[in-house]
Amino acid sequence: MFNLRDFRQDVLKITQAEFANLIGVRQDNVSRMEKNPETIDLSMLMNIANATGQSLDQLVGYKKDVPQALEVENVWKENENMKHVLLDYLENNIEHLPLETEWYDNIVKELEEMFQTMFKKPKVAVVGMSDAGKSSLINALLGVEKMPTSWTPTTSISVHIKHINDRPEFIKDEATIFEGSENGFDVNRIHQHSYYEETRLASGPTSILSEYGTRQGDYYSIEDASAAVVYLDSPILQLCDVIDLPGFGTGDRDMDDIMASQSTEFADATIYMSPANGFLRGTDIEFLKASLNALPAFENSQNELEPLNNLFVIASQAHTINHGNKVEVDSILDAGAERFYREVPEEIWENKSEVSNYQYTVEEIRKRFYSYTTDHAGLREDFEKNLRYLLETLPFIIKQNAWNMMNEYLDKYKKELEIEKVNFIEILDEREAKLEQLKQMKNDEPMRKYEMQKARKEVMEKIELFRDDTQASFEKEFSEIVSPDYIVNLIKSKGYKKKKDDMEHLASFISSKIQAKIQNILKYKSEDLNLIINQYIENFEGAIHKHAYSDVRGFKIPFDTKKAFASGLAGIATFGGLAFWASTLGNLGGYILVAKGVSVLSAVGISVGGTASAVTAISLIGGPITLAIAVSVILGMGVFMLGSGGWKKNVAKKIVKEYSKQDALNKFSNVIDEFWDDTEFAFNSAADALEEEWQKKLSAMEEKVSYYSADDVRRSISEVEQMIKFLEEMPIPFCNAIAV
Structure with missing residues (x-):
């Protein structure tokens, strides 16, 4: 049974009067419904769901099955093998080299750092306004319910999700919460035991994400909590790291907007999410433009990747549009792409063209707009197909680049x-x-x-x-x-x-x-x-x-x-x-x-x-x-x-x-x-x-x-x-x- 009092007090954190105003009824009606929740009929539940941006399933606590994990071919293993062959060669020969000479020692150190650096998995950042469904999408891609989701904006720290095989031997826990310096937390240094110990706040199962990284958590107010790193076993993590970023525009912590904006600077691909029933409205489009600006432009006619191939603009919760009517959803995507293209000044598109030699037309931009919902496979298949293609292509591009550099x-x-x-x-x-x-x-x-x-x-x-x-x-x-x-x-x-x-x-x-x-x-x-x-x-x-x-x-x-x-x-x-x-x-x-x-x-x-x-x-x-x-x-x-x-x-x-x-x-x-x-x-x-x-x-x-x-x-x-x-x-x- 839906417990209205708990929902209002613990989740929305508003008064009876504020809630009454939100759903358009008198306060005494709210008081009666809280005392007698069994009297709340379906029409009122739908009214509450629409007013709070939730689904009926969420209100009554129904848990849907998470879609199966995104299936990808593990083509990254060739890169991993190449890295290990090179590192093993260094290790097997290092004691026989004349490293007493500083120059020779530096050559070997530079080679080792290069092998470690150039075979980093790409990072896929999931960003968007709060309550866009970021954590739900990540759970679906992973095929496991690990990221905290709820009625209210949840994730308030950046969560870096890596494959279990990438976990250093000295790390035993599934999840670790870290503090950051004035320049933030450097996830690239997590393999350094000393840095891990210096910055670790807490570690344990993924449930600690709810304690430190959600607005309902016991330790949410601790400003030192900067990031979390989670190690899981999922096919998609064989090809990339996934970053679940704080939602934009929460209004309660300015640092969330800054953290989300700055974190996209280190992402190789961005999935930007906006609810379909309010797609790219208000300040939403401003945050999308910030994500676009931070996105690396590596596509060109030689690698045959399309313009902005590493940007996915998602109309989430697409099933709420007339029960998932694809024609109406596509119309929303068309209008959103047109609006976004018009609001990006020509100078930004020209700078992108200067890098890639592509022309960025509204037709090309529209190709990067997708629908998504966990409720309807047909409304997410285009997104999943294109994401799969990108993730299975990037390892070859990274390998070629590393080969050229070495x-x-x-x-x-x-x-x-x-x-x-x-x-x-x-x-x-x-x-x-x-x-x-x-x-x-x-x-x-x-x-x-x-x-x-x-x-x-x-x-x-x-x-x-x-x-x-x-x-x-x-x-x-x-x-x-x-x-x-x-x-x-x-x-x-x-x-x-x-x-x-x-x-x-x-x-x-x-x-x-x-x-x-x-x-x-x-x-x-x-x-x-x-x-x-x-x-x-x-x-x-x-x-x-x-x-x-x-x-x-x-x-x-x-x-x-x-x-x-x-x-x-x-x-x-x-x-x-x-x-x-x-x-x-x-x-x-x-x-x-x-x-x-x-x-x-x-x-x-x-x-x-x-x-x-x-x-x-x-x-x-x-x-x-x-x-x-x-x-x-x-x-x-x-x-x-x-x-x-x-x-x-x-x-x-x-x-x-x-x-x-x-x-x-x-x-x-x-x-x-x-x-x-x-x-x-x-x-x-x-x-x-x-x-x-x-x-x-x-x-x-x-x-x-x-x-x-x-x-x-x-x-x-x-x-x-x-x-x-x-x-x-x-x-x-x-x-x-x-x-x-």
Whole structure:
């Protein structure tokens, strides 16, 4: 029997008067129904269900069978086997290698990290407004009832769901709750025992998710709870990790919106859910646009994946639309796709096209819209078929990318080792000439350092100029967009009408337009910065190799300046404009950014190379601020004048007033300042690393030339040959996969 009092008090957490107002009856009627729940008839139950967004099954506590788990072919096992073969090769040979030499030891460590990093499973994030049915969909895909579901918004922490075989040996429990630092919880470090212990709040069966991760849980109010990791046995988890994110728009914890928005940055595919009976209404579409912006664009004509193949926009609970009438559901999807396409500014679609060379039309966008319900297999089969295709295709793309990256790195290492070998041979033959050459290099070091310090100062001055230019450019763009005249013209050109939905869409479009402008301004300046950074690195390389080829056969110290510079980015959280630079480095940039924690498919896009792929590095800038301001503006619109005459001007003034109230221009200016602050810090970190690595190389070569005996040199030649042989025999299998 339906217990109305418990439902109102424990689930909805509202008073009798508020509930009476919600369902449209007098309070005394609610009081009588709570005292005598057996008197509640079917029509009243339906009224309560419609008012609270629940199904009759949920109200009376009926539990449906969870659909069978999504069946997929485990094609990831080839990637896993490839990784284990390579790691085993390292482990079996490591004790025989001359790792006393720091350089050789670093080569082996870099290879091990690369093998671990490049074979990460893709992450599929399930996002959307609260009560969209995210946890229910995940339970259905898994084929097990593990994610907590209820009448009210439930998940309030990000839950990372992994396959049981991926669980480290030291973790014994099914689920663990973690706290995060100011930068959040880093799920990529969970295999580190020390990090696990430092961040663990609680562990046990999956039931602890209800205690820490739901609004009804005993420990829900503990703000330290940042994420949970769950290990389960399910076919879909053989191909990907699934992330259940907090629902957008709950209103009770701002951190949920921020967490959900930021977590999508690390997702390779996104399933965005919105209830079919209110599909993409209100602020819902704003959150979808945030998810779109964070999505890596890796599709192209070579791998034959369709535009936005890793985005699934779901009309959930589709059975509520006239008992699941497919024609009506498709009509809702058509209208939603059209509305979404119109509300995304052309700049964002152009940036996507720049990466993939696809044209993003409304027809292509509509292909990414699906219906879903656990009640009707016919309303979810298209979604399941396309999700299955993506998950079974991604392992081949990831494998091909890893194969390309490893071969490039191995070739680079072997070339550097061959140079080292030649140097040792020449030390034996012409030691005096080498000593003289080395002496000249050392004598030139003070001047080289002075010149590079001066060049470094010039780069910093350029960054400050870029800061000023971007601030001025953005202020001009912002003033043009957030103005009554622009907004009135926008209302006319978009054909917006005097109704609440259209006004929300108008405010949403304006927010996206602003974000697109700030991204493009920073993108163009980052392109200019790229030229300056590359020139700085070229000048450094020219200076250190000044005496590489003298009249006497000179030697060239094997030193990769670009890689050494990039190594300085490894330990910092944000790169600013240097993220754009790193993303133009092809496989090197892909490796750096994946090691940092971006989605593995972002690395696939980046590894293709070229400035176009670097758009990904800029696409997230201003996202959380834009989202927060947009939602506030939409909600702040409230009730506006819909009377005759001048309504367009009134609406425009109201929007301008809301942006002023939110201090939006100042907040966006702070985003730009932070971007360039991060750029300065990243450049200094990279320049420091470059100088430090060069000094190590120079000192090592000085020791070899000055102090090695002939026997020492011969032994060193033997060790170099041993390292070359080790790399040449690396068991990298032939990869005949989908082009990336």
